[in-house]
Amino acid sequence: MSGLLPLVGHSLRRRRGLLAALSLMLIVFQIFMILTARNYEQTGGFRQIAALMPQFMAQWTNMMGASFTGFVLFGYSHPLVQLFLVAMAISISTEPLGEIETKFVDLMMARPIRRTTAINRTLIVLVVATVIAVGSMLVATFGGLRLLAPATARPPQPRVIVSLAANLALLVLAWGGIALAIASCARRRATAGAATGFLAFATFVLDYAGKFWEAVKPISRISPFHYFDPFTMIGGRPLSTTDVAALAMMFAVSAAIAGVVYVWRDL
Amino acid sequence: MKPRADDRAGEGPAIALRDLAKSYGRVHAVRGITFDVARGEIFGFLGLNGAGKTTTIRMLVDLLRPSRGSATLFGIDCQKQSRQARALVGYMPGELGLYSDMTGIELLDLLAHLSGTRVDTAYRLKLVDTLELPHADLRRSLREYSTGMKRKLGLVQALQADPPLLILDEPTEGLDPLVQQALNEILFELRARGRTIFMSSHVLSEVERLCDRIGMIRNGEIVLLSTVEEARRRGGRMVRVHFARPVERVALPPGMTLVSHTPERWNVRVEREIGDLLPLLATLPVRDLEIVEPALEDVLRSFYREVQP
Numbered sequence: 356m357s358g359l360l361p362l363v364g365h366s367l368r369r370r371r372g373l374l375a376a377l378s379l380m381l382i383v384f385q386i387f388m389i390l391t392a393r394n395y396e397q398t399g400g401f402r403q404i405a406a407l408m409p410q411f412m413a414q415w416t417n418m419m420g421a422s423f424t425g426f427v428l429f430g431y432s433h434p435l436v437q438l439f440l441v442a443m444a445i446s447i448s449t450e451p452l453g454e455i456e457t458k459f460v461d462l463m464m465a466r467p468i469r470r471t472t473a474i475n476r477t478l479i480v481l482v483v484a485t486v487i488a489v490g491s492m493l494v495a496t497f498g499g500l501r502l503l504a505p506a507t508a509r510p511p512q513p514r515v516i517v518s519l520a521a522n523l524a525l526l527v528l529a530w531g532g533i534a535l536a537i538a539s540c541a542r543r544r545a546t547a548g549a550a551t552g553f554l555a556f557a558t559f560v561l562d563y564a565g566k567f568w569e570a571v572k573p574i575s576r577i578s579p580f581h582y583f584d585p586f587t588m589i590g591g592r593p594l595s596t597t598d599v600a601a602l603a604m605m606f607a608v609s610a611a612i613a614g615v616v617y618v619w620r621d622l
Numbered sequence: 623m624k625p626r627a628d629d630r631a632g633e634g635p636a637i638a639l640r641d642l643a644k645s646y647g648r649v650h651a652v653r654g655i656t657f658d659v660a661r662g663e664i665f666g667f668l669g670l671n672g673a674g675k676t677t678t679i680r681m682l683v684d685l686l687r688p689s690r691g692s693a694t695l696f697g698i699d700c701q702k703q704s705r706q707a708r709a710l711v712g713y714m715p716g717e718l719g720l721y722s723d724m725t726g727i728e729l730l731d732l733l734a735h736l737s738g739t740r741v742d743t744a745y746r747l748k749l750v751d752t753l754e755l756p757h758a759d760l761r762r763s764l765r766e767y768s769t770g771m772k773r774k775l776g777l778v779q780a781l782q783a784d785p786p787l788l789i790l791d792e793p794t795e796g797l798d799p800l801v802q803q804a805l806n807e808i809l810f811e812l813r814a815r816g817r818t819i820f821m822s823s824h825v826l827s828e829v830e831r832l833c834d835r836i837g838m839i840r841n842g843e844i845v846l847l848s849t850v851e852e853a854r855r856r857g858g859r860m861v862r863v864h865f866a867r868p869v870e871r872v873a874l875p876p877g878m879t880l881v882s883h884t885p886e887r888w889n890v891r892v893e894r895e896i897g898d899l900l901p902l903l904a905t906l907p908v909r910d911l912e913i914v915e916p917a918l919e920d921v922l923r924s925f926y927r928e929v930q931p
Contacts, residue, residue: 361735369723458719462729462779465683466736467709622685 358468362476366450367483374484377443378491385430385495389503392426396508401426423508424515425589427496431519432585434559440488440523444531445551447481451617452538452547460622470622474535474614481531489524493517511589518594519585525602526583530555532609533579539616579605634697636661636787636818637682641691643842644677651677653842654691659820659835661696661786664813666833666850667822670926674842675822676716679791682820683713695787709738714780716791716822718772722765726755726775729764730782737783746782752804753777769796777805781812788812790821794828806832826919830854838925846925850918857916857924858893863903864910872906875899 558578565575868885
């Protein structure tokens, strides 16, 4: 474990500003969603949304946008939220490659520390950052509901909120692992970041297409987004062990690949 | 308290390279080099840019994996027992990759923690003072550091754990002459305490001043390995002969070359004993004799030149 704690501390210190800004943004977004939902609830806006919503959309989203509960929880599945969290995961996970590119690795790895320490450091920072970011969303949701929810509204069940947050966190970790594996094989941080970003976009579209197009459905299983289905969870389905296992497996396998490649490669 | 690094140094020379090679596809950066660096010596590793100096050094600290061959530090394999080997090294890279949002002291503390040995704060401060890095500057962000200040910080981080082996890649690059002198004194003091210093450089005067032995790498191959004295002798001494009156050119004994001449003055390169020249000079109207010891720079330049097409 020699060198792990100083490296984790160093990495977190360097990211504290970014992490604080992201968490603040996510908190503001959750509060905004609760305030907007309160407004719709008080003005009867949800009835209008329900009337206007196309049939396929209503089925797919479990009328998510047409109820106070669904609208509040939309904050956990909004593409922008997923985008920011995945971007954070990519930024953290490409750190070892960034160290190679900037030559900081020469100062770091000329010391008697294992190469796996650099990878373990990144995994720990990734988990901590994900917990902080998603934890901020949870705090904002519970705090916002307590302070801002109208008396007439039926708030979402805590179990559902926590399940959504846990599933979202696992999705972020899976993307962090994938980014780390790609970065371990790459020579440039920008290349690794762009490749992971493109892959995330492509698999997001693939998963989306799989929901409406039967021919694509089997292939969409390769997408990590396939294992984050917030709409059915809002509809009452508990956190799926299959989804948890799939995302955890993606995280573990990609982290293991990253570790093996990083140990053998030239730095 | 953890043992000091030098307590853990094993047997054998400080550095032993055996057929060490590194290739990138068809490009052969280092082509099977073999040499030793003895304990307690200052070894200068010379070569032009791209000759393979940094590649060799980065293999010693296990940042690069050799294509073939092996390298050991104090008998410890640099790849198979990489951590143990790296525990014995203080390394200053040629290109310092620093995070500009860190302060100098944060960097030194972080790297001290990673060194795995106790860093004596008093020794670190002594180094900081000797290299003329103001204490207040250590609290400043690295983005405010000049190139010279960064190089000084790079030296302090390499030296602060007082390791038995220092590997310094172009250590005086970017330093002013006074700090270069201070660094020389530090290195001499370290050698006196039995530390081994392996430094790459292309500043020949610096190598001449500092090093006990030199190795020259050219196109990934070692082309010269000798003491500084031996290398200097290879160049032969220059004898300047001043005549009282003009003389005609005559044949010189074997091992002597007339490099340039006028009727009043000859410049003769003597690669053997000067005594062989004296019988000839006794027959000539010699007014004065000047024996010029060869400069190492001249000898090494001739090795450099051989690489040119």
